[in-house]
Amino acid sequence: MTEQLTSENGRTVLRMERALRHPAEKVWRALTEPSELAAWFPAAVELDLQLSGRITFAFEGEEDSDSGVIRAYDPPRLLEFTWGEEIQRWELIPTADGCLLTLTATYDDRPGSASFTAGWTLCLDALNEALGGSPVPRAHYALLHEYFVRTYGLDAGEVLTDGSLRFERQLTAPKEQVWPALHGLVAEGIEAGPARTAVEPTELSFEWQHGVVTWRLRDGNGGARLVLTQSGPAAQYLAPWREVIEELAAGLAAQTSAG
Incomplete structure (x- = not known):
């Protein structure tokens, strides 16, 4: 190509x-x-x-x-x-x-x-x-x-200037289909605490030991646009969160292509 x-x-x-x-x-x-x-x-x-x-x-x-x-x-x-x-x-x-x-x-x-x-x-x-x-x-x-996504490196997250973490990822399924799959998704090393928000199907957040993890969904091109943010010390969690998001994306793509 x-x-x-x-x-x-x-x-x-x-x-x-x-x-x-x-x-x-x-x-x-x-x-x-x-x-x-x-x-x-x-x-x-x-x-x-x-x-x-x-x-x-x-x-x-x-x-x-x-x-x-x-x-x-x-x-x-x-x-x-x-x-x-x-x-x-x-x-x-x-x-x-x-x-x-x-x-x-x-x-x-x-x-x-x-x-x-x-x-x-x-x-x-x-x-x-x-x-x-x-x-x-x-x-x-x-x-x-x-x-x-893989060819362009669009699966990579970033550490922001305040030390927090952010991923923005286009998915191939609508947000209504993505929403149920977000519940219980936690990266290795993150201890999920009490829920902060749960606004179906656009926002889900919870506390962790050093801050807050927030999932947000909106309509994107061809499916939902997912944004994950994590406040608190974040650099060491880039790889674990990437693994979680890519497993989610792969599962949704497989469901979409089979449907």
């Missing part, structure tokens, strides 16, 4: 490449014509194909739509637009047997990068198939997501 995750000016940059056995002009139509976008793009798109033209994105079953502006337009080579706060840049370079497609996405939600990459991987597979290419066998989205 060609996926690369970097940072630029404080923002996250995801770059993906695909060598396609189709001429650039044919792929350009699939990138810009709503009737062709419908075969592979994750949202319904309406766009005014000119520099500074408006572009809108609507998801099935949702009343509200997102919007953006075309920032660069050079057919059949370059299309760049905003999608909310995200910037997407689609580039085509002719090759001897087709063209090279490059997607560069710039955004702020680094913990969501595995979800974005897994989703775009499946979309680009669908694009290739819609153009007449062969289907690409892939793992289920949830398992593909977990692969990119």
